Amino acid sequence: MSRDNILHKIRTALGRGAGQAVADPPPARIRIPQVAVDDRIASVLERVRALAGQAVVADDPRAYVANAIAGKTAVASNAPFLVECGITSLSGVRSGIRDREELRQLCATADAGITSADYALADTGSLVLLSSPNEARMISLLPPAHIAIVPRTRILTGLDELFSILPSPAEASSSMVLITGPSRTADIEQILVRGVHGPGSLTVVVV
């Protein structure tokens, strides 16, 4: 088996013994700026819009989403926050799905996927989604449009604060994804095209 052979080669080359202790790595570099909540919200809106996404602060997220998906079909995640906002009961919205195949079929045909987000990052305009029984991966991925409903208290300053709050994301979930703008490619002649595989439309609703 190659495992022992490769590890042996590495140790020999580095002059190390098996199980030999290691000095501490350089301390992780975490710098969290002080940014007021309102400024964080303003920054998220600005960044998402700069990436051709839509971003709003909504007092009534239910009404906003109802308007956004009027006449269309949508799949909503099982996040309690979406129920709280009254989004799962909107007409045209399917929610509460627990079966993998059923969810895939719905997501493959729906016009929009609606999720919450565990966090948003102010300085990059990113959404942070941890997959769980409440947040399936396909909802933010298969439909051509993604609408994310984010509580304003969940907006962090940036990556440093995220990894300070979540130093071990693997403890929290098998999958954490940072979403920064709509899906895009520039693989043909460097011309930007949105929605190549993931959603070409991204809407961030701050509540």
Added chain:
Amino acid sequence: MSTEFARKSHDALVDPKLQLAIYTSTARLKQNRIDAVSPAALPDYQELRAQANAIKKHTIDNLDHYLEEFERNVAAHGGHVVYCKDGTEVSDFILSLAKERASHLIVKSKSMTTEEVDLNERLEHHGLESVETDLGEYILQLAHERPYHIVAPALHMTRYQVADLFERELRAPRETVIEKQTMLARSVLREKFLAADIGISGANFLIADSGAVVIVENEGNARLTTSAPKIHIAVAGIEKVIPRAQDLATFLKLLARSATGQLLSVYTSFLSGPRRAGEIDGPEEFYVVLLDNGRTRLLPDKGKRQSLYCIRCGACLNTCPVYRKIGGHSFPWVYSGPIGAILTPQFMGIQHEPALPFASSLCGACGEVCPVKIDIPKVLLELRSEVKKSDAREGRNRLEKLGFRGFAWLMTHPRLFEMAGRVGRSMGWPASRKGPLGAWLSERDLPPLPAHSFREMWRRR
């Protein structure tokens, strides 16, 4: 210089369309990076580079420790780590897994590491269908070409070439609008994602303290590859490991900015094992293939070991005056540009393409832009010295040595030297461009001999 490298470089130089494509694409990527790391945009850029370098150095210097930690943590979350020494072992592993699970269709997201070992060809040779899903990689797979650039694989192709290709390979009506071409590829590949049994991805980082694989991308194809099929296999070089999830706060700020000028790529996936209890989707099985494929050869030399710090951002390609003229396909292996010029000879052996370390003006631009501060010019110099030593050992430079010894002797005999000069001028030196002297001169320019030597002018005054 090897004829193959010289010939391909020459072909690229005389192709005006290709020159324009390389120039404009790299100019755009280069400027995007400059803007994204400017002091106004990222005041602590140099500190981040220093931190990234220090972390990479620490990890590579203790690589066995971090690989074992990574392995333990992958296992703790229900995943499996498989060490492979080369491409044969990688494909053997995947083939046997595919056979056990009765899998036939594989979707792949972009991975330079799998390009190293021609994974698609190996799998297809055994009857599996393995489909690249990154738009650029998909185009190249249809065209049977290898990536032209680390981050912009189909940089050299025009929309018209893509139109011809799609018409021929997908039997679709000819389409030259880039947006429609993209949507055509999307619909073909969407079917593949939903039908695939196995997804194979690369990895930008392996996180030792989490047992996680981190993948950055813009299209969403890597997310689909790693979450739609029931089996996810990540193939990564052993050097991709970093100690902690918190180190991503450093590396993620550097990677996308250096590659394309984005603050972050659209999707950054942090994946630690198969889906957990209650999760509705995500893979049921999770494997990480740790590939050596020559990497351990780079470890003994403390100076050149830093070549393994590379995070594949492509910034050195975009800024390199040589890459920007000769392009990616002139290089003999999957890695091109300055980083290719130092990785290829070290992975494949110095004599695989001995001209590579010399295909540089040593201007230093690559080292300046490297986000992890690899001193590429220094490694190039060390490799040059190795090529020369190896030439000497093999006696390949016997004639050159003899020539220089003769020249030194001539220089120490002024009368003879003057006479030789006179003869040379009257004959039109160098008289012949054939034979070993001609070969030597094919990549060197000798100054023309002046009409009168210094001595003659001195005497005349």
